[in-house]
Amino acid sequence: MASKLRSTFTAPSCSSVFSNRRRSTLVGIAVIWILLALSILLYTHPTDLSKHWQRVSDVVAPSRALYDDSPLSLSDSTAMDRSVYNFTASRPKWLAPLPRQRPEPLIIRLAIISHPREFERRKAFRQYVLSDLPSHEIKIQYRFIMGYTDTADDRRVSQERALHNDVLVLDMKESMDRMGEKRWRMLKWGAEVPGSTYDFYMSADTDAFLRLAALARRLRGYKSQPPLPGNPRETDILWGHMGVHALHLVPSLDESHPELEDEQVDGGEWYSYPYGFGYLYSSHLVDRMTQQDVVLPHHIHYPADDVILGMWVADYAKGATVVNDVEGFHDPTGHHSDETTTRPVSWDTVVAHHLQIGEMRGLRYVEEFADEWDRPPAP
Numbered sequence: 001m002a003s004k005l006r007s008t009f010t011a012p013s014c015s016s017v018f019s020n021r022r023r024s025t026l027v028g029i030a031v032i033w034i035l036l037a038l039s040i041l042l043y044t045h046p047t048d049l050s051k052h053w054q055r056v057s058d059v060v061a062p063s064r065a066l067y068d069d070s071p072l073s074l075s076d077s078t079a080m081d082r083s084v085y086n087f088t089a090s091r092p093k094w095l096a097p098l099p100r101q102r103p104e105p106l107i108i109r110l111a112i113i114s115h116p117r118e119f120e121r122r123k124a125f126r127q128y129v130l131s132d133l134p135s136h137e138i139k140i141q142y143r144f145i146m147g148y149t150d151t152a153d154d155r156r157v158s159q160e161r162a163l164h165n166d167v168l169v170l171d172m173k174e175s176m177d178r179m180g181e182k183r184w185r186m187l188k189w190g191a192e193v194p195g196s197t198y199d200f201y202m203s204a205d206t207d208a209f210l211r212l213a214a215l216a217r218r219l220r221g222y223k224s225q226p227p228l229p230g231n232p233r234e235t236d237i238l239w240g241h242m243g244v245h246a247l248h249l250v251p252s253l254d255e256s257h258p259e260l261e262d263e264q265v266d267g268g269e270w271y272s273y274p275y276g277f278g279y280l281y282s283s284h285l286v287d288r289m290t291q292q293d294v295v296l297p298h299h300i301h302y303p304a305d306d307v308i309l310g311m312w313v314a315d316y317a318k319g320a321t322v323v324n325d326v327e328g329f330h331d332p333t334g335h336h337s338d339e340t341t342t343r344p345v346s347w348d349t350v351v352a353h354h355l356q357i358g359e360m361r362g363l364r365y366v367e368e369f370a371d372e373w374d375r376p377p378a379p
C-alpha cells in the first residue's frame, strides 16, 4: 500500500516546464493570500498578536523573567561615613542584652512595605536586618507586602515567593493612589492572628535599617522612669516618630473605585501620626482597630498614607498611649533635604531611614551593635 502511494505521488514530477510555472503561480497566489490574512489579523487584533509575540520572546529568552537568587556582595566603600555616627554618650542601660535563659522573647509581626521591583532591597533586608537575630530576645513574623504590577516582575516575584516563603502579594495593583489601602491591608495581615499571641505589629519601609534586638530591648526598657506605657497585649500603644495632623475621613463603603479618596470631615482635632518608614502598634491596639464592627477609612493617596495611621488611633482607639521616639526613629545626618529632621546614628537609633543598600550593610558591621545578632556578618 505504501509503495503504491509513493509512486502515485512521484509520478507527476516528470512533466517539467509547465508544472514548474504553474507551481510558482500557485505559490505566488498563496503568498498574497497569507499576506492579506496577516494584515487583516493585524488590523483587527493588533494587541492580541503583540501579546503572542511577547510570549514567544519570553520562551526564547527565559533568563529575563527568572528570579536571581544570588546573595548580595557589596564592599565596605558603600557604607556611611564614620562622621555620621555619634557614640560619645555612654552605652545606655536599656541596651543591655537579655540573659540567655529568659523564657519569653518579644514577638513582633513585621510588615515590610515593598514594591515588586525591589528585589535587591529585599535581599539586603534578609541579609542585614532579619538574619541571625537572638531568638531568646526577639521573634519576628514577617512578610514583604506588595501589590502586583502586570509586568514581568510579577513572575519573578512569584519565584522569589516560592523560594523564600516571605512575600505576600495583595489582590491590588501597585499605585500611589492606593497607598492608604495598602497600609490598611497590611494591618489586616497583622491582625490575622489573635493579639494575645504577639506583642507588636510593626511596619517598615524597605529602605529602613532596623536593629531589631535593640528595638526589642528599647520597647521593654526605654525610659523606665517614667514607667513604660504597659504590657502591649493589654494596652493600646502607638510607637514611632510623630508628626501632627488634623485630617479626618469618613469611610466609604463603595470599593468599586478604590483610587478615589474618602470624604473629609471639617474641623476635627489635631492628633499625632507616625512617619510611615517605621512604626509600631501594640497587639491590643491592632485587635481594637480591626474588630468586626470597626470600618477604618483607607482610601487616601500617597503621601498622606501615613497620616491615616494616626487618624485611626485618634478616631477609633481613643486613649491610646503615643510614644514619640524621635531619637530612635530618624534619618541619619545627610539623608534628608531638611537637615533639621536628621541626627547622627547613635545608641538610640533603632530605625534608620532613607538608606542605600550598601549603607544598610555598613550598619550591620558597626562594632557597637555587634551583640545584637547571634553571629558576626559574613566577611
Ligand SMILES: *[C@@H]1O[C@H](CO)[C@@H](O)[C@H](O)[C@H]1NC(C)=O
Binding pocket: 086, 087, 088, 089, 344
Ligand atoms: C554627640 O553626642 C553627645 C552626647 O549625647 C552630644 O553632646 C553631642 O552634641 C553629639 N554630637 C553631635 C555632632 O550631634
